Amino acid sequence: MDNDVIARLLKEMIVAVVRLQSENDGLPVARALMKGGVRVIEMTLTTPGATELIKTVREELPSALVGAGSVLSRKDVDRCIDAGAEFLVSPILDEDVMQYALSKGIPFSPGTFTPTEAYNAWKLGAGLVKVFPAARLGPKLLSDLKAPMPFLRLMPTGGISADTINEFLMAGADVVGAGSWLIEKSAVAAKEFGRITDRAAQLRERADQFAAKVGR
Structure with a gap:
């Protein structure tokens, strides 16, 4: 496992979960996120042309950390690694797929x-454990998990917005995964990518303020 990538994720604190209807929107969305200060991009495999987008974003935005989401199989692992993904995320815990990915060093x-x-x-080797769907589970689950298991590093995903990010961070989130609020479907459809930049900047500001407050 690449500990440098985990360290970068922990430092950045925000992962943009990109789930789009058209491959053509991928790069403009990534640029908008970067402009707003969100520098970690998870390109979900449900997005058309996701692996090509991973390649493109890595080439065009070399300072971004680019990974793949919705990884469900060994085949997904292989094609994401071939595309240049730097980390992988799944909505489920599949021991075989996870061990296969870790054996590849990702x-x-x-x-x-x-x-x-x-x-x-965590026992299988996850440096960062996704908690999903966080909107339904709520922030308190994080503090409940960390009370007996403080060694867990948690990434709640779902329901993260400018109004909720502080609650999740205060409850014990090490990283948050932000998707539908951050990358609003109507903004993408209207090609109003500045709205995505604005929301990215809001999340970045709140995460930075929290980090400064707790000394992260």
């Missing part, structure tokens, strides 16, 4: 819903 964050799943993900 960080893998599996999705977990229960304390047992979160612990098993």
Whole structure:
């Protein structure tokens, strides 16, 4: 596992979860996110041409950290690595897929819903454990998980906005995954990418303020 990538994720604190209807919107969205200070981009495999977008974004925006989401199989792992993905994220915990990814030396964050799943993900080698769907589970789950298992590094995904990010960070989130609020469908459809930049900047400001407050 690439510890430098995990360290970068922990430093950046925000992962933009990019799920689009058209491959053509991928690079403009990535540029808008970067302009707003969100420098970690998770390109979900449900986006058309996702692996090509990973290549393109890495080439065009070399300072971004680019990974792949919705990774469900060994085949997904291989094609994402071939595309240049620097980390992988899944909505589920599949031991075989996770161990396969880690054997390739790439960080893998599996999705977990229960304390047992979160612990098993950590035991299998997850440097960052995804908690999903965070909107339904709520911030308190994070503090409940970390009370008996403070060694967990958690990435709640779902329901992250400028209004909720502080709650999740204060409850114990090490990183947050922001998707539908950050990359609003109507903004993408209207090609109003500045709206994405504005929301990225809001999240960046709140994350930086939190980091300064707690000395991260």
